[in-house]
Amino acid sequence: MAAAEQILEVEQLKKYYPVKKGLILQKEIGQVRAVDEVSFALYRGETLGVIGESGCGKSTLIRMLIGLEKPTGGEIRFLGEPIEKGMPASLRREMQMVFQDPYSSLDPRMSVRRILEEPLRIHGGMSAEQKKQVILPLLEQVGLPREALKKYPHEFSGGQRQRIGIARALALKPTLLLCDEPVSALDVSIQAQILNLFRDLQRQYHLTLLFVSHDMSVIRYISDRVMVMYLGQVMEIATKKELFEHPAHPYTQALMRAVPVPDPERQDQCAVLEGEIPSPIHAPAGCPFSTRCPYASELCRRQRPQMRPVGEGHLTACHRYSEEVAR
Secondary structure, three states, X not given: OOOOOEEXXXXXXXXXXXXXXXXXXXXXXXXXXXXXXXXXXXXXXXXEEEEOOOOOOHHHXXXXXXXXXXXXXXEEEEOOEEOOOOOOHHHHHHEEEEXXXXXXXXOOOOOHHHHHHHHHHHHOOOOHHHHHHXXXXXXXXXXXXXXXXXXXXXXXXXXXXXXXXXXXXHOOOOOEEEXXXXXXXXXXXXXXXXXXXHHHHHHHHOOEEEEEXXXXXXXXXXXXXXXXXXXXXXXXXXXXXXXXXXXXXXXXXXXXXXXXXXXXXXXOOOOOXXXXXXXXXXXXXXXXXXXXXXXXXXXXXXXXXXXXXXEOOEEEOOHHHHHXXXX
């Protein structure tokens, strides 16, 4: 872990979407539990990677943190202040976001200069010359020439657009950068460039990153700690080294087996996880992974497991470990 100072604390965070039936009466017939009682902490200077299949609640979680979604319940504290009901004005510049799609996250009617000046204009207090002194070094740091200021988003490639998005997020020198699958829409070679850029900028600006991805290789490269999510719940949290060397939860183990490795002798790689993800409207009463887990017992199907330590800084939500402790 890069530092011990805790800057973000999330406790029992929930986001439920009502499912309604009927054009007129709109009767509620259920709920989609997109994020269901998620708890974790984030420490200054580290990168926490969030991994899981599509629909596990990763993006919903990050959107609640930035204020784009209102939580159904739970608590969020950022730099010691509660933010679940809205970000205080004093903290708005301290948390910024890099979006997944570099094509839709930039206004096509605005030049790069206006895009980069927008956060500075919103937060005010800068002259035109001061804004210029901020955005020119930013362009250089993200690897774009000064001539880019006069151009518009459609004149750039996907990787270049994402660099513009990163520069915009860094304009206010935030403490925390939320990254919602920022390389998933890019070619593999461009992904490597953007990931290296994130690492360089993190060292330069002393940033803390919350990095969401569905790609285990990306998470392994960029993260200090990893949080594994499934069907809106946290299955496992550990340091990168601990998680990849000793994955505890069956779901994490299944994700590891699905990652190809350059070893033709290995027979267990690229194994496809069998079974379908349960409907979030009718989620299992116990462990959400119980319908696909080869070790599932009656207890797993009936009772939701609690997060339990299985090593130093290593927590997992699995009844197998509670049964071992009981024995």
